[in-house]
Amino acid sequence: MKKIKKTRLNGTFFILPAFIWHFCIIVVPACSMFYYSLTNWNGLSKPEFVGLANFRRMIHDTDFLFAIRNNLIWTVLFLFVPLVLGLGMALIFTKIGKIQMPLRTLCFLPYVISAAVSGKIFTVFYSPYSGVATIFDKLEIESLSNFAPLGDRAQALYAAAFVDNWHWWGFVLVLMMSALHQVSAELYEAADMEGAGFFQKLVHVTIPQIKPTIAAYFIFVIIATFTTFDYVWIMTQGGPAGATELLSTRIYKTNFLTYESGYSSAMSLSVCLFALSVYLILNYMQHRKGDRRE
Amino acid sequence: MRKIKKIVSVALSLSMLSSMVLGAIPVNAAETDEEITITLSWTNIPAHKQEIWQKYVFDPFKEKHPNVTIDFQCIPDQEQTTRVQLAAGAAADMFSMDCTDVFDFASSGFIVNLQEYREKYNLDEEMYDWALKACEYNGELYALPHSVETSDMTYNNDLLKELGLEVPQTREEFEKACETALEQDIIPIAWGYSGVPVLVAWFYGHYLTTYAGPENVKKLLNGEITFEDENIRGAFETMKADWDAGYINDKKSGAISNDEARSLFMNGKALFNMEGSWYPMADVEVGTWKFDWGQAKWPSMRDGVPAAGDISVGECVGINSKTEYPELCMELLLDFYLNRERAAAASAEGFSTPAAKLSAEDYPEEMHEDSVKAIAFEKEIMSADIVGYAPWGFFPSKMKVYIDDNLDKILYDQITLDEFLKEAQERLEQDLADGYQFAG
Numbered sequence: 154m155k156k157i158k159k160t161r162l163n164g165t166f167f168i169l170p171a172f173i174w175h176f177c178i179i180v181v182p183a184c185s186m187f188y189y190s191l192t193n194w195n196g197l198s199k200p201e202f203v204g205l206a207n208f209r210r211m212i213h214d215t216d217f218l219f220a221i222r223n224n225l226i227w228t229v230l231f232l233f234v235p236l237v238l239g240l241g242m243a244l245i246f247t248k249i250g251k252i253q254m255p256l257r258t259l260c261f262l263p264y265v266i267s268a269a270v271s272g273k274i275f276t277v278f279y280s281p282y283s284g285v286a287t288i289f290d291k292l293e294i295e296s297l298s299n300f301a302p303l304g305d306r307a308q309a310l311y312a313a314a315f316v317d318n319w320h321w322w323g324f325v326l327v328l329m330m331s332a333l334h335q336v337s338a339e340l341y342e343a344a345d346m347e348g349a350g351f352f353q354k355l356v357h358v359t360i361p362q363i364k365p366t367i368a369a370y371f372i373f374v375i376i377a378t379f380t381t382f383d384y385v386w387i388m389t390q391g392g393p394a395g396a397t398e399l400l401s402t403r404i405y406k407t408n409f410l411t412y413e414s415g416y417s418s419a420m421s422l423s424v425c426l427f428a429l430s431v432y433l434i435l436n437y438m439q440h441r442k443g444d445r446r447e
Numbered sequence: 448m449r450k451i452k453k454i455v456s457v458a459l460s461l462s463m464l465s466s467m468v469l470g471a472i473p474v475n476a477a478e479t480d481e482e483i484t485i486t487l488s489w490t491n492i493p494a495h496k497q498e499i500w501q502k503y504v505f506d507p508f509k510e511k512h513p514n515v516t517i518d519f520q521c522i523p524d525q526e527q528t529t530r531v532q533l534a535a536g537a538a539a540d541m542f543s544m545d546c547t548d549v550f551d552f553a554s555s556g557f558i559v560n561l562q563e564y565r566e567k568y569n570l571d572e573e574m575y576d577w578a579l580k581a582c583e584y585n586g587e588l589y590a591l592p593h594s595v596e597t598s599d600m601t602y603n604n605d606l607l608k609e610l611g612l613e614v615p616q617t618r619e620e621f622e623k624a625c626e627t628a629l630e631q632d633i634i635p636i637a638w639g640y641s642g643v644p645v646l647v648a649w650f651y652g653h654y655l656t657t658y659a660g661p662e663n664v665k666k667l668l669n670g671e672i673t674f675e676d677e678n679i680r681g682a683f684e685t686m687k688a689d690w691d692a693g694y695i696n697d698k699k700s701g702a703i704s705n706d707e708a709r710s711l712f713m714n715g716k717a718l719f720n721m722e723g724s725w726y727p728m729a730d731v732e733v734g735t736w737k738f739d740w741g742q743a744k745w746p747s748m749r750d751g752v753p754a755a756g757d758i759s760v761g762e763c764v765g766i767n768s769k770t771e772y773p774e775l776c777m778e779l780l781l782d783f784y785l786n787r788e789r790a791a792a793a794s795a796e797g798f799s800t801p802a803a804k805l806s807a808e809d810y811p812e813e814m815h816e817d818s819v820k821a822i823a824f825e826k827e828i829m830s831a832d833i834v835g836y837a838p839w840g841f842f843p844s845k846m847k848v849y850i851d852d853n854l855d856k857i858l859y860d861q862i863t864l865d866e867f868l869k870e871a872q873e874r875l876e877q878d879l880a881d882g883y884q885f886a887g
Contacts, residue, residue, distance in 0.1 A: 195551070196530055196531070196534055197530065197533065197551055197552070197557065198555045276704065279702065280703055281699050281702055281703065282699075282703065282707060282716075301699050301702035301703075303641055304641070304698075304700070304702025305702070306859050387642070388641075388642065389641060389642065390641075390642050391644075392641065392855060393641070393701030393702070393855050393858075394701070394855045394859035394861040395861065396859075396861075409524075410848055410852065411849075411852075
């Protein structure tokens, strides 16, 4: 018992510097957000207490509500598109032997390109004067010769999400491949002996076996998509006409362009609480299922 | 053995703690053998412009003060970074800023009051009075105007001739030029704002000046009329009509960056460009345009309001109220701005036009013809009887930020003009209540 206590004490000593550092630069500012969300601080002058006014304003703020809508679309896209693509390709790659490695590397390549670079590259691709539209124009496909998704309110969000998906799906592929490698070959053999087809094996063997990976992926994506910022900021800064505005870009603009730090703190706090509640719900559901199985 | 382990673990953690604490303690300036470092924070400018700073601003100052080192920090998102640094008490000794920020920074006590220097160095005689006025708070100088500029229309004269057109001066001529260009598959006005929404200020600035007229803009900003005034409303309606007609980059401005819009103009695919003096003087290297180009006032958008260009302060310099060397900072700035020969030579090499009143004789004799042309036109606009007020130099902060952030929502029919004008008016009233005073 004494030995355990001493070991813990030693461990605490080692952790202490990092903990103090983390406490000062993460915990304190994060907690101060609670306070600032109740003020009308502009980032410079002395904050004045305004109670829940910022939260009331949020409910009627059409830009903020539109950003939530866009964020939900973004989340849904990221929950399913890279997963379906990644899992589908992983299933194919596990069957193709030696050629798998170069193909897997090729698919993973976009993931190592920085968001700034890929965002800029795709901005050029999407340009009506230098991008793919010029190819359509040369091919005399008139309906696509004016293809300029970043300037089209209906297409801009999906165009930006496509680039983020392109960057991200290679990672999901690798993640799914490693999950598939964990599935016991005996289960497939047993399914084969029972005469199960491809889809039956997928539904009854593969997916149940990699469910923990998929669940972790869901939690990660939900949290990550509510803080996503880079691609939209690089490609459109939330435009045109707010069509690609996400919560993070709205919060950034409110804080650094309109200098309403109190209001942006309230928005940040809401997003944090939302992401936290989603995480807790999913976690609770996972544990409940685990308990039932036991 | 256990004891040694314990001693090692305690020693290690103490050393980590002490290095962390020591790292956070600033080095005393007095211990640095009289060496002084002044930090100047600026927007992210290209290397060749940094060299001009070095050659014309820092090197001559360094000759006079060999013990002073100037740390010139060119950073992206400098404006936002400076705000955060100011709030944290860690900003540079001097920093560039927009005139619209003078109010916030001065009222919060973050920048030094420069009024005594204004009198001491007779700045009202040496610099443009309107530029100094744009840097005032409560009637006193709080920042030094760094550069002045005009916002107007740049045109491709070869294309105009090819289409049998003259430089438009009236609404009728403007419409004719745009329609003719569209018929020939030429973009009438190149302009892109994707990724930089604040560039919409060029667009509405022109229409407010040449439809509503500078006097009405002045009345609006003084709170004498509202956004609902027919002249102000008409300016936005005309702007929207021209957008819908495809005059403005074929309605694709939201899909392209300003760099791309510039390349369209540069490659002869567009008739006009809506930028101002900074474009040929500072943003492209002289001799880049291989066609006959010119600059003109933005055409009159309705009868009774003349064609005009807007004037503005490009950026100004504030001195951090926490600096230990306000005198040195001021000396560094004025050593350059008040040395006409050096300021003019820097300007001729692509530095922004300094706010000091430079005459033709101050400029070097051997200058590229593009520079001569651009400088002459800028002078012409600045000395014109009627000039407009560029939004980024004169408009109040909250109102401008709202318009910049929401103007394209009118263009894309996301909100109605009524909603837009109502919100803009609310922001203006907030600015006026906060103490904003029009400086034009």
